[in-house]
Amino acid sequence: MYKIVLTKRAEKSLTALPEDVQSRCGDVFDELQYSFAPIRLDVIKLKGHTGTYRIRLGDWRIIYNVDKKNKLIIVYDILPRKTAYRDLKL
Known part of the structure; x- marks a missing residue:
């Protein structure tokens, strides 16, 4: 199982999201615990x-990074699609 770690930027983005999107993010994080690239x-x-x-x-x-050696998934940020790649800061 992978441990999910959110950066401060990701935590701030998550709390600013609408509640339904926050809930869906929680479901995604549950899936990521078992595989860093779930098929579904x-x-x-x-x-x-x-x-x-x-x-x-x-x-x-x-946006996240995988550390397979330490079984960590580091979530960098949660961004709107139109600016996600332009504003990407790792």
Whole structure:
């Protein structure tokens, strides 16, 4: 099982989201505990960023990094789709 760790930026973004999106994020985090790239979620590895992935959640993107050695998933941010890749800061 993977441990999910949210950065301060991700925590702030999560609390600012509408309640229904927060709930869906919780469901996604539950799935990520068992696999860093679950088949049933829309997961894509980001080019140019080693071990970094994104999950599409409607109009939102969850950006995270996987540390397979320590079984950690570090969630960097949860961003709106239209600015997610432009505002990406790892």
